[in-house]
Amino acid sequence: MTEKPYIETNLLKKPPFKSLEQLSTMAQDNNNRFALYATLLALGLVGGISLLLWAITSRVDRSVQVDxxxxxxxxxxxxxxxxxxxxAGEKALFDRPSAEKTQGIEAIAQNNYADAITAFNASLAKDPNDPEAFIYRNNARIGDxxxxxxxxxxxxxxxxxxxxxxxxxxxxxxxxxxxxxxxxxxxxxxxxxxxxxxxxxxxxxxxxxxxxxxxxxxxxxxxxxxxxxxxxxxxxxxxxxxxxxxxxxxxxxxxxxxxxxxSDSFSAAALAAYMVYYREDRNAAIFFDSTSEASRSLKAEFASFVSAWGGDIVAEYDLSVSGFSRDVLLKAEQDSADTLMIASSLNTLDAAVDIINANAGMLPVLGGDELYNRTLLVETRANSQALTLSVPWHLLSRDTxxxxxxxxxxxxxxxxxxxxxxxxxxxxxxxxxxxxxxxxxxxxxxxxxxxxxxxxxxxxxSFLPSGDRRQVDRLVKVEAGTRSGAGYDFIPFTPFE
The missing domain is CATH 3.40.50.2300 (Response regulator)
Structure with a gap:
């Protein structure tokens, strides 16, 4: 087994400042955003994650009188x-609407809102999980x-x-x-x-x-x-x-x-801190989709944080070029990767499933919110327990x-x-x-x-001047459970408490 690289252990135990006043001075004097992110994230994850958010950062009435x-x-x-x-209810946008839903849509198209509501009620009684029918019923209740x-x-x-x-x-x-x-x-x-x-x-x-x-x-x-x-x-x-x-x-x-x-900066910071400061791992191999702006963004931010905090990116693999093969995973292990990071897009979810299954729980797998997907749990089952994801919200989080x-x-x-x-x-x-x-x-x-x-x-x-939200991401892991119906569930994880 490869010896784990040395990391300055005192950095893992306490943030590199003594007070909020000192932190404020550092923020004003420091033009290196990754050093600032590191400071804020250390405080955020050790003593309260909310502090990370401070690091990132003609009137015509058109409302109701228009025909x-x-x-x-x-x-x-x-x-x-x-x-x-x-x-807005006069046609179905998703395949295979039920007979009752079709009746409601036809009634809305004829401005027959009472019959539409009745039909949508019947449709939702059979399929209460259908938001399209729910919205159409809401609109039918508005009528004229x-x-x-x-x-x-x-x-x-x-x-x-x-x-x-x-x-x-x-x-x-x-x-x-x-x-x-x-x-x-x-x-x-x-x-x-x-x-x-x-x-x-x-x-x-x-x-x-x-x-x-x-x-x-x-x-x-x-x-x-x-x-x-x-x-x-x-x-x-x-x-x-x-x-x-x-x-x-x-x-x-x-x-x-x-x-x-x-933004991806928050997600990447949380994942990088978990890797370097909590797991004390050092070398990451990144899988990404070069055709996706979000995937490239998460990859770049994660790599920057890992490098700033003393880790290394030992390999990068573009899933949009050739998908995934087991040889790539073997090569990552030969390059001393101790962590896999998947910056997936909607188009590379199948490849992400292949990576997780091929890894078979051997190395920790990190990922962004695109991997928060019930289908992924179904297709990876026990192998999904290697996952740690960064997501904006989870229904079991304490601040929900x-x-x-x-x-x-x-x-x-x-x-x-x-x-x-x-x-x-x-x-x-x-x-x-x-x-x-x-x-x-x-x-x-x-x-x-x-x-x-x-x-x-x-x-x-509330919104920053950039239009971004003042909020940080949460980490979730996968455990055996019954909530999702897949046999495994995403569960909130607070590693620094």
Missing amino acids: PSGSVLSDENLPQALRSRVS KKARTIAVVVPSEGIGVSLEMLRGAAQAQYDINRNGGIDGALLRVVIVKDENDVDVAEAISQTLISDEMVLGVVGHYSSDVTLETAPIYAQGKLVTISPVSTAVDLSGISPYLYRTVP DAEFVRSSQDLWKGDVSWRTASTYDAVLAIATGLQGDATREGLKAALDSEDFNLDTASGPL
Whole structure:
């Protein structure tokens, strides 16, 4: 067995400063962001992880008086290529709707809202975990009443993550409307599918900015798509809040882009600290997808933190080029790798499963939030117990809103993921920002205000000037359990307490 490299042990026991006053002085004098991250993370993980967040860092009323026939709620106003991708209830966006759901959709298309509600009730009685039907029922309950409209854009590619996002949007819409809506106007949600495709997403964003009824957008999914659409939304002065995109390069890219998830810097810092300071490992092999902005971002941030804290990246493997082979894993072991890190994308999840199974629990495997996936647990089973992931939220974390967890379990008859919570937060932020001034300009002014602070599913929400959320990531491990139905569950893990 290779001897474990030497690490200065006193760094593992106490942070390299004596007081918060000294920390503040160091922060002002230090222009090296990785040294600053290291200091803050050491304090955050040893004495309270929340302190890491300090390291990273025209009014026209378009709300209710516009004729819906001139909006995206009408197919006639959509480009032909987008008509199958946009719906407020008049068409099914996901395959194989039930007979009852189809009846509800047909009733909405005919403005027969009472029959639509009855049909959606029957559909949800059979499949209570269907957020598309839930949103359509919410919209049917609005009928012809005064409403504010937002769009929620999901990838559709990888239907599981799309439904996770829509559960958050559906639950937020339900909570907002049953509590009086936005200054008395109810919230209407339009679902949009961008196929995780940049060209489709650009066409969608152009359509949304031209629709005066749309006051805000929740989306998109991938960082690549969010990067390309951000300038379009800025041109239309339309606020977008992404609940999923994590790439570092999104920070400050547009004054109209916000996020309810931390950037990859937080995730990478938590994983690197766990590797170097908790496990006292030194050499990591990284698997990534060079075609994915988020994957490249997480890889680069993780490598920077590991190097700054005395570790080494002994190998990097691009899964987009040739996938995964066992020879690659053997080569990583020959290069003295004591840790595997998977910066996966949606497109390389199958390769991630292969890596985890080939590793068979021999080396610890670190990963970002893309690996937080029930299918991965099903396909890797006991081998998944080598995993430690960094995620924005977990329903069992101590700072989670217990009422949100209880309500979500009651609505969806099971546990929800971080994607559901962060999408819930995004919808809630838009609805809160529209209070008092339900315009695009009013929403942006509210989100930019120093007074904007909101209690959400995943804790207090406020935004940095860059549009990033003031929040850190949590670590989760995998243990045998029954919550997911896969035989194994993701469980919160606080290594430095």
